[in-house]
Amino acid sequence: MRARFGCGAIVALLLIMGSVPGAHAVDIVADAAESALELSAFQGERALRSYLSAAVPPRVELFQLRRAALCNVTSGTLESDIGGACAPPDGSVVPACDGEQPVQPLWRRDRGTPDTPWGPWQMVVGWACPGDLLPTLTAADFQRLPITPQVITMQPDRGWVLVNKETIVLTEPVEQTFRTDLFGYGVDVIATPTHYTWDFNDGSDDLSTDSPGTPYPEFDVFYVFTDTGTTAIELTTTWSGRYRIDGDDTWREVVGTAQTTSTTAEFEIVERRSRLVANDCIEDPSQPDC
Known part of the structure; x- marks a missing residue:
């Protein structure tokens, strides 16, 4: 599954914050177009794993990644611990995964500096099946x-x-x-x-x-x-x-x-040709006529 979102929603998916002391980076390689970016479920999973493994103090968070069913929604079947304003839930259709439990969407929010407030949560990747989080042997x-x-x-x-x-x-x-x-x-x-x-x-x-x-x-x-x-x-x-x-x-x-x-x-x-021979030739193939 791929989720599409406008370039204005997330400034860059290849984020390297070397200018902020203690900040960590998550590299996400995505296909770019003029008005939209695409991110595969597998790339999103790699980004989330990198983000979660980067908690080495001092940690200055300029972005956060979370998995949740829907942003700012609480119901009997869909619950989310993410607060704040959220973008429209593009890609929030729950897929059928051949009996497997679907994986919740991946959300992200950013801020410019440690002193600025967090921006709204944006859906990076919608619902996916467990197999979508694994690499594909092409x-x-x-x-x-x-x-x-x-x-x-x-x-x-x-x-x-x-x-x-x-x-x-x-x-x-x-x-x-x-x-x-x-x-x-x-x-x-x-x-x-x-x-x-x-x-x-x-x-x-x-x-x-x-x-x-x-x-x-x-x-x-x-x-x-x-x-x-x-x-x-x-x-x-x-x-x-x-x-x-x-x-x-x-x-x-x-x-x-x-x-x-x-x-x-x-x-x-x-080519091999067969021919009839006399009995004398069978007994003595060295005869002149054999």
Whole structure:
């Protein structure tokens, strides 16, 4: 969930108060536009954690961050300990979080100096689901993982294949696991091969399939070369991913995929002709007519 608020509501989200002795800083990186700023729930959570961990005396507060259901509202279901005038509760719609308890909005108020009164509370981030407070493993993050390309198996595997006969190809659909770091969080990642594209490098269309192939005699992925020559087979594997962040048992899907490419050694496509021979040739192949 993202909350939008006018630039006039909060002067700057990247706040560094080095000019005030004892003041602490919270860095919040947000996307900026001419008339509005956006802050993700995850960025707001990082800012709140930084703010709460900065209570090292002497502490001069020029801003405060709080979580509350609604500002200046008390009812049977919504209570807030925040006082003072509040901005309109933009983004205050409570989301459905698949049975999880939603996280209250994040509010902020500022003052220019320690001697000036506090300004009004402004909503920085609206209601969010617990998963929104965690970092997201993006497709770009997933694609940077060192996924090992798959090994191609050919049948027959003898350095050459017959023209106009089935050449069987297959690979092992083995998952790969990784341990990585994301914004200071430990992350487990599993990459699963889900789609296979075979290029036989003879000018034909690629063969695209969800099957990794099976060996002879139950083979289901194969190709018939129609011309002799030399070639190599190339396999592009598409990987889907899921990840789990330390402290959270939920496995989440990566929105996007990664790809790896494998290539066989070069081999020959040859023609073998059968012919009838006399019994004498079977007994003695060295005869002139054999």
